[in-house]
Amino acid sequence: MKELKGRIEVKLSDRILYATLRNFAASYKVSRQNAFEGLDFDALRRDVNASKDFSREEVEDLFQQFKENVERYGSHVYRAKDGADANSYILKVCKTHGAKYLVKSKSMTSEEIKLNAALEAEGVKPVETDLGEYILQVSKDHPSHMVMPAIHQTRGQVCDIFTQHFGKDICPDIGDMVELVRHHLRGYYFKADVGVTGANLAVASTGTIGIVTNEGNARLCTTLPPVHIVLLGYEKLVRNFEDAMKVLRVLSKSATGQISSTYVTWIKGRNPSGKSEKGLKETHYVFLDNGRLDYFAHHTLKEALKCIRCGSCANICPAYEMIGGHVFGNIYIGAIGLIYTALFQSEEAAKDILQLCLSCKACSHNCPAGIDLQQLIAELKLLAGDRFGISPLKKTVYSGVMSNPGVFRALMGIGSVVQKPFLDKDANHLKLPFPQKHDFFVPPSVKRPTFTDLAEKRGATTKETETRAFFYPGCAVEYFYPNMGIALVDLLEKAGVRVDIPPISSCCGLPAAFGGDRPSAEKTIQTNLAFMGNPDDYDAYLVLCPSCGVAIIQQFESLLREDQSLRVKARKIASKTKSLSSFLEEKGIKFSGVANKTVTYHTPCHLGRGMKSTAEPYLSELLGKNFIPLTDTDVCCGFAGSYSVDFPGISSGILGKKMEHVRETGADIVVTDCPGCVMQIESGMVKRSLSAQVMHLSDYLASLETLGAMEPAP
Amino acid sequence: MNLIERFISYSELVGNVNTVIAASGIEQVLGAGGSQRRYVNAPRFGMEASTLDVDEKGIDEAIVQADYGIAETGTVVIDSTDEKLRLATCLAEKLIVLVEASRVKERLEDVVDFLEERSSGENAYVAFITGASRTADIERVLTIGVHGPKEMEVIIVEDR
Numbered sequence A: 001m002k003e004l005k006g007r008i009e010v011k012l013s014d015r016i017l018y019a020t021l022r023n024f025a026a027s028y029k030v031s032r033q034n035a036f037e038g039l040d041f042d043a044l045r046r047d048v049n050a051s052k053d054f055s056r057e058e059v060e061d062l063f064q065q066f067k068e069n070v071e072r073y074g075s076h077v078y079r080a081k082d083g084a085d086a087n088s089y090i091l092k093v094c095k096t097h098g099a100k101y102l103v104k105s106k107s108m109t110s111e112e113i114k115l116n117a118a119l120e121a122e123g124v125k126p127v128e129t130d131l132g133e134y135i136l137q138v139s140k141d142h143p144s145h146m147v148m149p150a151i152h153q154t155r156g157q158v159c160d161i162f163t164q165h166f167g168k169d170i171c172p173d174i175g176d177m178v179e180l181v182r183h184h185l186r187g188y189y190f191k192a193d194v195g196v197t198g199a200n201l202a203v204a205s206t207g208t209i210g211i212v213t214n215e216g217n218a219r220l221c222t223t224l225p226p227v228h229i230v231l232l233g234y235e236k237l238v239r240n241f242e243d244a245m246k247v248l249r250v251l252s253k254s255a256t257g258q259i260s261s262t263y264v265t266w267i268k269g270r271n272p273s274g275k276s277e278k279g280l281k282e283t284h285y286v287f288l289d290n291g292r293l294d295y296f297a298h299h300t301l302k303e304a305l306k307c308i309r310c311g312s313c314a315n316i317c318p319a320y321e322m323i324g325g326h327v328f329g330n331i332y333i334g335a336i337g338l339i340y341t342a343l344f345q346s347e348e349a350a351k352d353i354l355q356l357c358l359s360c361k362a363c364s365h366n367c368p369a370g371i372d373l374q375q376l377i378a379e380l381k382l383l384a385g386d387r388f389g390i391s392p393l394k395k396t397v398y399s400g401v402m403s404n405p406g407v408f409r410a411l412m413g414i415g416s417v418v419q420k421p422f423l424d425k426d427a428n429h430l431k432l433p434f435p436q437k438h439d440f441f442v443p444p445s446v447k448r449p450t451f452t453d454l455a456e457k458r459g460a461t462t463k464e465t466e467t468r469a470f471f472y473p474g475c476a477v478e479y480f481y482p483n484m485g486i487a488l489v490d491l492l493e494k495a496g497v498r499v500d501i502p503p504i505s506s507c508c509g510l511p512a513a514f515g516g517d518r519p520s521a522e523k524t525i526q527t528n529l530a531f532m533g534n535p536d537d538y539d540a541y542l543v544l545c546p547s548c549g550v551a552i553i554q555q556f557e558s559l560l561r562e563d564q565s566l567r568v569k570a571r572k573i574a575s576k577t578k579s580l581s582s583f584l585e586e587k588g589i590k591f592s593g594v595a596n597k598t599v600t601y602h603t604p605c606h607l608g609r610g611m612k613s614t615a616e617p618y619l620s621e622l623l624g625k626n627f628i629p630l631t632d633t634d635v636c637c638g639f640a641g642s643y644s645v646d647f648p649g650i651s652s653g654i655l656g657k658k659m660e661h662v663r664e665t666g667a668d669i670v671v672t673d674c675p676g677c678v679m680q681i682e683s684g685m686v687k688r689s690l691s692a693q694v695m696h697l698s699d700y701l702a703s704l705e706t707l708g709a710m711e712p713a714p
Numbered sequence B: 001m002n003l004i005e006r007f008i009s010y011s012e013l014v015g016n017v018n019t020v021i022a023a024s025g026i027e028q029v030l031g032a033g034g035s036q037r038r039y040v041n042a043p044r045f046g047m048e049a050s051t052l053d054v055d056e057k058g059i060d061e062a063i064v065q066a067d068y069g070i071a072e073t074g075t076v077v078i079d080s081t082d083e084k085l086r087l088a089t090c091l092a093e094k095l096i097v098l099v100e101a102s103r104v105k106e107r108l109e110d111v112v113d114f115l116e117e118r119s120s121g122e123n124a125y126v127a128f129i130t131g132a133s134r135t136a137d138i139e140r141v142l143t144i145g146v147h148g149p150k151e152m153e154v155i156i157v158e159d160r
Helices: A001-010 A016-035 A041-049 A056-071 A083-096 A108-110 A113-122 A131-139 A155-166 A176-192 A217-221 A241-255 A292-296 A301-306 A318-323 A335-345 A364-366 A371-388 A392-402 A406-417 A451-458 A475-481 A482-494 A510-515 A519-530 A546-558 A563-575 A580-587 A605-608 A616-626 A648-665 A674-687 A697-702 B002-013 B023-031 B084-092 B110-120
Strands: A076-080 A103-106 A125-128 A192-197 A200-202 A209-213 A227-233 A263-269 A282-288 A467-470 A498-499 A540-543 A576-578 A587-594 A599-602 A669-672 A693-696 A705-709 B017-022 B038-041 B059-065 B069-070 B074-077 B092-100 B123-129 B151-158
Touching: A001 A318, A001 A648, A016 A241, A016 A318, A016 B123, A041 A241, A056 A076, A056 A263, A056 A292, A076 A083, A083 A113, A083 A227, A083 B017, A103 A176, A103 A217, A103 A669, A108 A113, A108 A227, A108 A605, A113 A125, A125 A131, A131 A155, A131 B023, A155 A176, A155 A674, A155 B038, A176 A217, A192 A217, A192 B084, A209 A217, A209 A241, A209 A599, A217 A263, A217 B084, A241 B110, A292 A301, A292 B084, A301 A335, A301 A371, A318 A648, A335 A364, A335 A371, A335 A648, A364 A371, A364 A605, A371 A510, A392 A406, A451 A475, A451 A482, A467 A482, A475 A482, A475 A674, A482 A498, A482 A697, A510 A519, A510 A546, A519 A546, A519 A563, A540 A563, A540 A580, A546 A563, A546 A576, A546 A605, A546 A693, A563 A576, A576 A580, A576 A616, A580 A587, A580 A616, A599 A616, A648 A669, A648 A674, A669 A674, A669 A697, A674 A693, B002 B017, B002 B151, B023 B092, B023 B151, B038 B084, B069 B110, B074 B092, B074 B110, B084 B092, B084 B123, B110 B123
Parallel strands: A076 A282, A103 A125, A103 A192, A192 A227, A227 A282, A467 A498, A467 A540, A540 A576, A599 A669, A669 A693, B017 B151, B038 B059, B059 B092, B092 B151
Antiparallel strands: A200 A209, A209 A263, A263 B123, A587 A705, B069 B074, B074 B123
């Protein structure tokens, strides 16, 4: 972990990288949106996901079909069990032909098996022909993005690389440099003895591969040399061309925001080749296993094999945007890179970088293959936690404190006393002497009385109404923001809703689950369910912390491995768990008395993507012109629980961008829907001496006048 | 927007020049340009395959016929099993593609039967081409003509 943190520091101090990745993220979003204009993205990705859903047996069948289709006409098919096996087969083919030069089009699979190094060690010179890969090959660098491998290089840096490589002055004009490479590489296509490509698709029904490029280099690699070697993983297999088209329709749109890439090349078997003695090309297909076949048999990890390599999980990842793909990934990059590192390299190599995930779910939401990448990362963290253990401090916190509400409460009680010398003037925050890199954060103070203390004192209305809600406070409301909870109870009771609360508040278990501590998470969930009443008695379970909502909806049932009756209860509660704004909309509860103040809204990750809810339309309707939309409202604020403590540089960098957008709105009030986001954004305000008030939705609405339940909007 | 307009709008998006001509206008296509090193292979339009050798230096122009156009992406589909045609379309500075209006289809799925049929035998090489060769690998700046054509023109020939 220390080594990783060192590498993060280096990237965070690289201002050129910061600007490059930030510009890229902004422009990508626009072009992607344009490319999908008028299409139903969710329907398309459901189709892709379903069409690539294979069991191990099914993928074996597809492979056999593919194999028969090409072997029948004299092509060779080799099953490589791992990288070394694949490399030695490819080398053997090269040696048979006395190959000196080999031209390659871009292939992540070849990066996975380190093919170039293996070839060079045996005296075969591989020449990368994709411009980005060529730049990296010349500078002995490696990709930082799966589709735009040299995105971390500026034109000036590329110019320096070429100047040194070609031993002459090169003009740093992009067009000139491209022209130079065009002429330089042309000769290699003609003198190469072997061409190596990957495949984006392998159509089993006919034995045809599809290769997608923009430059046209794969066309030359597969046309000029007399031998063609295709290196591909089993996950590239699709049943037929119908399914291939589904992938194609989303691939370029997601990758680069293009409607289609320039070239999609469909190749089957041995095509005419003037350089071949027999007039037909010699063709080899090397299918790489390296664990893939076993993963097809795994009920959740097989999802990862549906990846179509568009690279977009990096494009929209706030953490990638801060540190780039040399750190956020290993060979494969982005969210899928974290996952593939665990699957294809080693769990040891993955255990630290898995922690780089903010759990913001932007990747899952954006994946054109419909892979819930964040969920897979969370699972792999649990597996890594099972195998390597988690940090001793976190273990103590998750197992000894958070899973035990009594201990938690007692410790927080001590905290409320110990913190006194550090209380800020407003008594709501602490002034702690943090080391500099953590100094972007202003923690809230521990509150005594807690939410449940206050609620008990306040007492509930005895009025029996038809509408009953159960409010789950979670630890943030209980100990740091009790007023948010009281606000919710107030405003709902005014609207005629009876609100019940648990007798004692507990942690929801999400920190333990996302932190990789399965036993503590499970114990915490069991404790929670005992306090959550009978789901048949309630219209809804409400949360003010959407992370608790995500835990209840997504984690509770799945983490309870043994107890069937508890699983049923968890499922019922999950189906009724909602955000405040969804509940208000559903029940038609309205407010008036909006003061003439402008409001903007940050959508918390676990609300927007986790619970699929946002208060934006609700506030927009309520406030009219006083509502000012926030640019990138649904991009993470950088808090992500203990992430802000583990990776303060990344967290504060992400927050900085959020603050810029907040400042642009000029709003008087920033409303959001999550105590963690309130904590983080408030810190950003304080440290930047900005004056806007940060409020949870419940606090904000409680400051208005409740009009009670109206007819639900038609 | 009709099919042809839709095709042209996406083809223009990638920088292609698009023209719609009457069948009688074909001869003018060959007449124009008149470059030194030109490869022609469009038998459906009465242009038999030329014998020009394509080498490392590349050629000025390739004029070929497409089997289909795909409107949803502005793509032309070219059976490229013939090695010389393949090389010519890879290494021409300018690529000119002829296609009948009736062969422009709506969706990617509309050429699935063609791909199946072409892939049913011992070999196949079918190219989907959507624009000139391009890259954005340096600073994401769009640059045309990395390995292949620097210009592309699609000529849609009225046949209905």
